[in-house]
Amino acid sequence: MVPKIAMIGGGSWATAIVKMLSDNLSEKEIYWWMRNAEAIEHIKKFKHNPHYISSVELKLAGENISSDINCIIKAAEYIILNVPAAFLKSSLEGISPDDLKGKKIISAIKGIVPEDNLIVGEFLHEKYAIPYDDILVVSGPCHAEEVALEKLSYLTIACTDVEKAGVFASFLNTRYIKTNVSDDIFGTEYAAVLKNIYAVASGICHGIGYGDNFQAVLISNAIREIKRFVDAVHPINRDIKESAYLGDLLVTAYSQFSRNRTFGNMVGKGYTVKSAQLEMNMIAEGYYAAKCMHIKNEIFEVNMPICTAVYNVLYNNRSPHIEMKMLAEKLN
Numbered sequence: 001m002v003p004k005i006a007m008i009g010g011g012s013w014a015t016a017i018v019k020m021l022s023d024n025l026s027e028k029e030i031y032w033w034m035r036n037a038e039a040i041e042h043i044k045k046f047k048h049n050p051h052y053i054s055s056v057e058l059k060l061a062g063e064n065i066s067s068d069i070n071c072i073i074k075a076a077e078y079i080i081l082n083v084p085a086a087f088l089k090s091s092l093e094g095i096s097p098d099d100l101k102g103k104k105i106i107s108a109i110k111g112i113v114p115e116d117n118l119i120v121g122e123f124l125h126e127k128y129a130i131p132y133d134d135i136l137v138v139s140g141p142c143h144a145e146e147v148a149l150e151k152l153s154y155l156t157i158a159c160t161d162v163e164k165a166g167v168f169a170s171f172l173n174t175r176y177i178k179t180n181v182s183d184d185i186f187g188t189e190y191a192a193v194l195k196n197i198y199a200v201a202s203g204i205c206h207g208i209g210y211g212d213n214f215q216a217v218l219i220s221n222a223i224r225e226i227k228r229f230v231d232a233v234h235p236i237n238r239d240i241k242e243s244a245y246l247g248d249l250l251v252t253a254y255s256q257f258s259r260n261r262t263f264g265n266m267v268g269k270g271y272t273v274k275s276a277q278l279e280m281n282m283i284a285e286g287y288y289a290a291k292c293m294h295i296k297n298e299i300f301e302v303n304m305p306i307c308t309a310v311y312n313v314l315y316n317n318r319s320p321h322i323e324m325k326m327l328a329e330k331l332n
């Protein structure tokens with residue numbers, strides 16, 4: 001049977017994954033939900049997303065794109081969730097656990113659902129009763145903009161049932177996309193959420209004027225924070241140097257394409273948080289994650305000075321200069 005795959009979300013990463021799925025040579029039917037009806041009409045007519053990575057040619061059938069989420073979810077057995085985490089709940093309004101029953105749910109989101117303070121896998125399990133074996137996570141160091149340019153990139157697909165991860169990975173492989181599989185869904189998700197906060201920190205420091213030497217120390221400390229946290233939350237044997245953990249941190253903290261770094265850079269340069277957000281037409285998950293992880297860490301009490309510094313700048317109105325100067329004293 002030809003697999004039926006639905007994309008939920010219409011931003012840059014959703015557009016990049018739709019491109020991968022269409023360029024992948026295995027036979028499949030692709031469905032696509034996005035909230036913006038005007039964008040849908042544009043894609044049907046011109047085969048390009050008008051707002052995100054618009055150079056990408058989109059090859060799927062026009063009748064398979066809709067703003068009716070119920071009908072798109074009903075049509076497919078693989079559902080890829082890819083709206084920013086802060087909008088996941090509102091996007092899924094009207095979708096019941098029964099509507100998702102028996103389907104494989106793939107999170108390509110690197111964020112935490114704010115009201116519930118849950119990573120997406122936990123959210124799906126707790127609120128929609130999806131068994132962990134049917135929840136997959138797509139992660140790894142990969143920016144949508146480089147997918148658009150067909151630059152060689154690697155993704156990690158995580159699922160407690162690694163065979164399912166392998167099947168889904170086979171839908172994504174192309175000349176320019178290579179895939180790994182992993183059984184560490186919790187570590188993969190938490191690392192992806194955290195690296196966005198460190199990319200914000202990296203941007204703030206760059207905006208203030210710290211150089212590459214300091215940046216390297218910041219990121220060396222950041223990977224140790226990630227390790228401490230994921231080992232506390234889900235202690236299994238994992239190599240934090242794998243690309244889904246360290247690689248994703250590096251690309252987000254250093255790349256010109258990173259939304260989180262760009263947002264942090266503006267804050268470091270003196271923009272208010274609100275004006276930095278308004279300036280970008282894209283979403284920096286690290287903004288929401290900084291608060292959620294701060295609350296979560298009240299339970300785990302892991303030593304996370306970089307996360308605390310970012311939280312203080314974004315939510316406690318603390319001066320980026322003073323906060324980063326104080327942070328610098330704690331790094332080594």
Ligand SMILES: NC(=O)C1=CN([C@@H]2O[C@H](COP(=O)(O)OP(=O)(O)OC[C@H]3O[C@@H](n4cnc5c(N)ncnc54)[C@H](OP(=O)(O)O)[C@@H]3O)[C@@H](O)[C@H]2O)C=CC1
Nearest residue numbers: 010011012013014036083084087109110143144282283285
């Ligand atoms: N971009 C990338 O390279 C990568 C992104 N990711 C992850 O993918 C997820 C999606 O991010 P990304 O594709 O970058 O998003 P973008 O920043 O490119 O696009 C923003 C998306 O959010 C939607 N949106 C904005 N405001 C609202 C709202 N109030 N309610 C509902 N939807 C809203 C937009 O819809 P509309 O256009 O209708 O306003 C649009 O689809 C994130 O978790 C991100 O971390 C993961 C890997 C790589």
Ligand SMILES: O=C(CO)COP(=O)(O)O
Nearest residue numbers: 140141142143258259260
């Ligand atoms: O996760 C990403 C790259 O792997 C995207 O990060 P940004 O949201 O900061 O662009």
